[in-house]
Amino acid sequence: MATQRVxxxxxxxxxxxASVRIAEAGMQxxxxxxxxxxRSHSVCAQGGINACNEVARQQxxxxxxxxxxxxxxxxxxxxxxxxxxxxxxxxxxxxxxxRMGVPFNRTSEGYRDLRLFGxxxxxxxxxxxxxxxxxxxxxxxxxxxxxxxxxxxxxxEFWEFLWPVISDGRCVGIVAQDMRxxxxxxxxxxxxxxxxxxxxxxxxxxxxxxxxxxxxxxxCYQAGAWYGNPEMIQVHPTAIPGADKLRLMSESARGEGGxxxxxxxxxxxxxxxxxxxxxxxxxxxxxxxxYYFLEEKYPAYGNIxxxxxxxxxxxxxxxxxxxxxxxxxxxxxxxxxxxxxxxxKKLGGILDIYEKFVGDxxxxxxxxxxxxxxxxxxxxxxxxxxxxxxxxxxxxxxxxGSRSPLNAEIGQGMEYGSPINSMTNIKGLYAFGEVNFAxxxxxxxxxxxxxxxxxxxxxxxxxxxxxxxxxxxxxKQPAEMLTSSAYEAVVEQEQAKVKALTQTVGQGEASPxxxxxxxHKELGVEMTAACTVVKxxxxxxxxxxxIAELRDRYSRIRLGDAAAWTNQTLSYTRAVGDMLLVSEAIxxxxxxxxxxxxxxxxxxxxxxxxxxxxxxxxxxxxxxxKTTEIDLLPIDASLIQPTARTYGxxxxxxxxxxxxxxxxxxxxx
Amino acid sequence: MISTYASDSANAAAxxxxxxxxxxxxxxxxxxxxxxxxxxxxxxxxxxxxxxxVSERGMNIISVLQQIAANPTTxxxxxxxxxxxxSGCLEEVCGSCTMVINGKVRQSCSCLVDDYAPAEGDExxxxxxxxxxxxxxxxVDRERLxxxxxxxxxxxxxxxxxxxxxxxxxxxAKQETRYDLSQCMSCGCCLEACPQFNIEPDKSQWDTSFIGxxxxxxxxxxxxxxxxxxxxxxxxEVLMGPGGVNDCGNAQNCVKVCPKHIPLTESIxxxxxxxxxxxxxxxxxx
Numbered sequence: 001m002a003t004q005r006v007x008x009x010x011x012x013x014x015x016x017x018a019s020v021r022i023a024e025a026g027m028q029x030x031x032x033x034x035x036x037x038x039r040s041h042s043v044c045a046q047g048g049i050n051a052c053n054e055v056a057r058q059q060x061x062x063x064x065x066x067x068x069x070x071x072x073x074x075x076x077x078x079x080x081x082x083x084x085x086x087x088x089x090x091x092x093x094x095x096x097x098x099r100m101g102v103p104f105n106r107t108s109e110g111y112r113d114l115r116l117f118g119x120x121x122x123x124x125x126x127x128x129x130x131x132x133x134x135x136x137x138x139x140x141x142x143x144x145x146x147x148x149x150x151x152x153x154x155x156x157e158f159w160e161f162l163w164p165v166i167s168d169g170r171c172v173g174i175v176a177q178d179m180r181x182x183x184x185x186x187x188x189x190x191x192x193x194x195x196x197x198x199x200x201x202x203x204x205x206x207x208x209x210x211x212x213x214x215x216x217x218x219x220c221y222q223a224g225a226w227y228g229n230p231e232m233i234q235v236h237p238t239a240i241p242g243a244d245k246l247r248l249m250s251e252s253a254r255g256e257g258g259x260x261x262x263x264x265x266x267x268x269x270x271x272x273x274x275x276x277x278x279x280x281x282x283x284x285x286x287x288x289x290x291y292y293f294l295e296e297k298y299p300a301y302g303n304i305x306x307x308x309x310x311x312x313x314x315x316x317x318x319x320x321x322x323x324x325x326x327x328x329x330x331x332x333x334x335x336x337x338x339x340x341x342x343x344x345k346k347l348g349g350i351l352d353i354y355e356k357f358v359g360d361x362x363x364x365x366x367x368x369x370x371x372x373x374x375x376x377x378x379x380x381x382x383x384x385x386x387x388x389x390x391x392x393x394x395x396x397x398x399x400x401g402s403r404s405p406l407n408a409e410i411g412q413g414m415e416y417g418s419p420i421n422s423m424t425n426i427k428g429l430y431a432f433g434e435v436n437f438a439x440x441x442x443x444x445x446x447x448x449x450x451x452x453x454x455x456x457x458x459x460x461x462x463x464x465x466x467x468x469x470x471x472x473x474x475x476k477q478p479a480e481m482l483t484s485s486a487y488e489a490v491v492e493q494e495q496a497k498v499k500a501l502t503q504t505v506g507q508g509e510a511s512p513x514x515x516x517x518x519x520h521k522e523l524g525v526e527m528t529a530a531c532t533v534v535k536x537x538x539x540x541x542x543x544x545x546x547i548a549e550l551r552d553r554y555s556r557i558r559l560g561d562a563a564a565w566t567n568q569t570l571s572y573t574r575a576v577g578d579m580l581l582v583s584e585a586i587x588x589x590x591x592x593x594x595x596x597x598x599x600x601x602x603x604x605x606x607x608x609x610x611x612x613x614x615x616x617x618x619x620x621x622x623x624x625x626k627t628t629e630i631d632l633l634p635i636d637a638s639l640i641q642p643t644a645r646t647y648g649x650x651x652x653x654x655x656x657x658x659x660x661x662x663x664x665x666x667x668x669x
Numbered sequence: 670m671i672s673t674y675a676s677d678s679a680n681a682a683a684x685x686x687x688x689x690x691x692x693x694x695x696x697x698x699x700x701x702x703x704x705x706x707x708x709x710x711x712x713x714x715x716x717x718x719x720x721x722x723v724s725e726r727g728m729n730i731i732s733v734l735q736q737i738a739a740n741p742t743t744x745x746x747x748x749x750x751x752x753x754x755x756s757g758c759l760e761e762v763c764g765s766c767t768m769v770i771n772g773k774v775r776q777s778c779s780c781l782v783d784d785y786a787p788a789e790g791d792e793x794x795x796x797x798x799x800x801x802x803x804x805x806x807x808x809v810d811r812e813r814l815x816x817x818x819x820x821x822x823x824x825x826x827x828x829x830x831x832x833x834x835x836x837x838x839x840x841x842a843k844q845e846t847r848y849d850l851s852q853c854m855s856c857g858c859c860l861e862a863c864p865q866f867n868i869e870p871d872k873s874q875w876d877t878s879f880i881g882x883x884x885x886x887x888x889x890x891x892x893x894x895x896x897x898x899x900x901x902x903x904x905x906e907v908l909m910g911p912g913g914v915n916d917c918g919n920a921q922n923c924v925k926v927c928p929k930h931i932p933l934t935e936s937i938x939x940x941x942x943x944x945x946x947x948x949x950x951x952x953x954x955x
Contacts, residue, residue, distance in 0.1 A: 020830060021830055024829055024830055035757055035763075035765065036811070036815060036855075038764070038815070038854075038855055039757045039758075039763040039764055039765050039854075039855075040763075041757075041758065043757075043758055043762045043763045043854070044758050044760065044762060044763075092832045095832065095833075095834055095835045095836070096827075096830055096832070096833075098835050098836035099825070099827050099833065099835070099836035099896065100825055100827055100836070101824075101825040101836070101847075101891070101894045101896065101897055103839075103844050103847040103848040103851050104844070105841075105844060105848075106839055106840065106841040106843075106844045107841070108841065109838075110838040110839055110840050110841070111838065112835075128848060128851075129848055131762060131852065134762050134852070134854070135848075135851060138851060139825075142818075142823055142824035142825070143824060143827070145815075145818060145819055145823070145824060146822075146824045146826070148819070149819050149822075180804050180805075209757045209758045209759070209763065210756050210757060210759065211757065241727075242727050242729075243725050243726075243727050243728045243729065243732040244728075244729060244731045244732040244735060244759055244778075245731075245759045245760070247759075247760045248760075345845075349762075349852075353760055353761065356761065356779050357727060357729075357760075357779070357781070358727070359688065359691055458830060515739065517735070517738060517739035518739065521739075560738075560741060560750060560751055561750040561751055563708070563750065563805075565708065565709045565805060566709065566753055566804055566805035566808065568751070568753050569738070569750070569751050
């Protein structure tokens, strides 16, 4: 009998939890990653992971409220059943991580400690210092190594995914390239899980790792997979500007009492205006001249409003109101009121990062921060089977702290084990983690990303196994027995691409117009200006034209390295081509969504429009035209009725809001 | 070699010098970056030097290499290929970008050029780590480092991923000890600096060659965990054998170069004691 096997592409939290779960079910796993899996981008997650817990529960919190917060935080764009299931799984996932040995911070009695995070009034975020992602990834890396030692998981590290192999309507393997030897070859599998993360690098500088190009998703997209809500890109409010990347300053800094302010002067009309002393040593600015704008505008949530809102407020203060520190694009994030010893214990890792790169110790000097592209809510479009909870009518918004209408049993949100859970529109091709568009709607709440990665791996990993065991085609025609023609065709296609690229080495004059690094840089600047905090039809049109120009220049690209061994330039240049297509999907999606919702804010359509746009944007790659087409698909909103997303805003200052009213110049970086 | 990993007081002085350099560094200067290059395994190495313009504050070695990649021309005006190097998070949590900078091993992302080359024409040098086989240029193959984590069974042997309730309760003090050890990002700095850890291209020798401070410290991490300690005897058995903790020569370089300030020498001492106790137990058990 043929061995049934699964390919997992990507070794971050989603890919590793999927590998462990699938291997445990007795199926062979081949795990592909461009980096040793322990170095995946999940290491960068800092703040924590959300789950209902006993302390919060006894104060009135519930899994249901976690679900409600996530839907509200995502501005009612996510399909609701999968989010309910994720919230219900969350406490069990924390327990599992605990058993794996994650060093979660502890209380004096030895229980897991909790912290406050954006979008919630309850402490429901579990954490390991300020490097929670690293600690979670290591726990899964260790479990994967254990299965590797037992021969149940084969790792292919430093292998780059190039293309899915699709035969007879289903995905039956991949073609990949060894990044050292440059060998291109096909690998057979009965199902393929993409767990390849986000696409921050299309913005040039972001908080993402260097591998987060979105290229793997773009390759599936070109092969026919749909891409959901590409326009939903999260800009994190607090990052440290840098020459090569923008380093994240975790939301936990605000959760642990960090206050955001700018030097300002209260005018006679009671509003705040610029302060000529801005830029001086912040410790010399008296309290009466500090404008704590988030606290004033959002008395209930204060500094822990969700990310899209904090980002727009910071942007408004700097760009529209001219009150940025030293009149630059930066505001203070101030932890100096907290006890230095407490800070070292709770936030040590991220405070070290700031000190290393900037030189000041944030325990004693307020940090200077500014927003940065951070996370992609959008990603490959996936399906799900609804679970057993089917209210006759969607309920009204859950009142915080009130009794939950349901228990948290598994299977109410999604049907557990259904083969289509997190499967793309291509049979046998799955998308887990950040590359999956589900769960976060139009804005992700802090500390929900690690959860969605693990939930996909642990819950939907079972779906992959069931698909292979029970599907008519997959169970009866194992990939191992298929003829080799489909595989050979894709290998040839990829070899031809490599040949076309390497042939350009030394051809004609070197010019910035056809230099891959220059094209990527220009793309990043354009995308940051047009497709981040504020968008408008005219600016997006300009962006569309710029992408077309860059695609044209890319068709004449010239490589700087012909090496047949470890040619990073080749891999990078190939990814730049894919990033142009991801950018196109982001830009076109932004153009078509003529409303403002969550992270997507249009100055020309400042309000949310549920009648027309409470729908998923689906980008489809048109093969003949080699371009993006946009559709809108209805969403599952059968559990909670949409309400206005205000977070209790009070606005005496005018100007910015959950929606910024003034038209800002988008040329902000 | 030993002198590179100097005493604590000399390290403190060097650190103070770097902060002083950062203050006087002038943006807009050009510095020279000398890079040891190699086209692949078995090929000869060569040095190439590049002019790099330092245009903004906070430029690190990653931005230097990115600038060279966009226009790879040496100081002699000779066109060359972009330099190959390994990198990931660029914020010193992934462990990818280790290299030898000005003769000392460290992460290149957190290495700011202002700290090392504050004046016009100042020179810096970049070399690959010497204790691992070269893949190309600054990229080395660290597979052995991960292999050694398998040797010491660096994991908690859980009963599977099914829902079985919480893990063991733990005191805050214990969590802090484990968290410090658990920040090891497998970067390899401790191995590059260790006089007992040597390059070993022959994989069949890996299981008997010195395992290195990182793996010893990871063994301690899992021995400290309530469930993890189920495998304590097996871990100590490995560390008792050839290439185990007794091969440590006590140079104490590892702890000086660890970018995460992991108490590696404490771990080596703790595991050394545990190994001694284990051998006594083994002796009486026969």
